[in-house]
Amino acid sequence: MAAKLMLRRSFWYWDRQHEGTDGEPAQSRVGVVVALGWMLSRRKNLAPYTRLYKSRGWDCLVCHPHVFNLVFPSGATTLAINVLEELAKDLRKHPSPVVFAVFSGGHKACLYKIIQILLGRCSDMDIEMGKFAEVKQSLSGLIFDSSPVDAVSHLGAKFVSHQVLTLRPGRPIAIVSWVAYAVSRGVDVVFSRQLGQERIDLWEALYSTVHIGPVLFFCSENDKLAPIETIQIFASNLRNLGGEVEMVAWKESEHVGHYRKYTEQYHDKVVKLLSAAAENYSKKKCHDLKEKSGTALPTGNSVKMSSSISSSWTDLSEPIICEISRLARLPHIHTKKGSNTDQCTEHGGARRHVDVHMFTQSTDPSKAGYSVGIRSML
Secondary structure, eight states: HHHHHOOOOOEEEOSSSOGGGGGGGTOOOOOOEEEOOOOOOOHHHHHHHHHHHHHHTTTEEEEEEEEEGOOOOOHHHHHHHHHHHHHHHHHHHHOOOEEEEEEETIIIIHHHHHHHHTTTOOOOOOOOOOOOOOOOHHHHEEEEEEEOOOHHHHHHHHHHIIISSSSTOOOHHHHHHHHHHHHHHHHHTTTTHHHHHHHHHHHHHHTHHHHHHEEEEEEETTTTEEEEEEEHHHHHHHHHTTTTEEEEEEOOOOTTTTHHSHHHHHHHHHHHHHHHHHHHHHHHHHHHHHHHHHHHOGGGOOOOOOOOOOOHHOOOOOHHHHHHHHHHTTTOOOOOOSSSSSSSEEEEEEEEEEEEEESOOOOOOGGGEEEEEEEOOO
16 A cells, blocks of 8 residues: 555545536635645545535645655646646636645645745746736635644654655654665765755745735644744744744644644634635735725725735745845754743744743643744844
């Protein structure tokens, strides 16, 4: 079975709440969630998530990336173009907000190439500017589950051995772990310059989503594949750039196993984000219509809009672009793990405080997490 999945190509499919004639979406749909699964994920693995999204009126475009997309950017580019073409075709007929739900290595296997293409920065292929304008205008939020991770060799070895070469994440085979670590180290040495540039490209693309809309992170302290420190650094930097960020963490939870263990909390946070993304999309559409008609926008408290609504999320200011370029070149891994209740981290010259707010004192394990709010003191 493992060998069969390893040879399987990237594939995608629609999972709609209610399909009309010819597989068309229902008129009542709220939006589209693009679920980017982890390597070797199967339909049944993502079914609980798609049921959650569909229960809120969102159709799902589900993508299962090929294992080698993690190593070869051309594979990630091919999948990204296919996803964008499928989305664009759907959105031309039925405009609606789009949220990307990224699991584990999905950011490396597809998402960052999608962002590069929409920004016009993809060097892999010559893509006509404006080809996917419908998608760019519809992006309204992001969900990261056990993601993102930094692209470095020792984490890559863990990632491959635990997730790619085994059918169940978190249960490695000893010999596979050893081989994966050796191969990862060898690849890192041979392609060190290329991988270094890919790493910068990856983080630049992810940081460039700062004005897409609300961003939600799910992670845990004992996740060795997606270290909480890396996610904290990224979330903190994204917040400092002006992003709308929320991070939910638990002390103990398996990689991509948070929804299974903390169903109620996970459900509530996803529902909140989808609602915020839909509202964000509606405000942007209203703003665009008023701009086209030349109608003056209301002032005061009657309309509250973030800077991301007043212009396209791709229209980043020069200072933000420069800061993104700087942050993308910094390591996203702590050598030491500090206290989670009062963590202060030095990164890129900025002193950041991470506030941890307990949800509840209940002994019920489904309610034993905490939510992390991030503020910056520069």
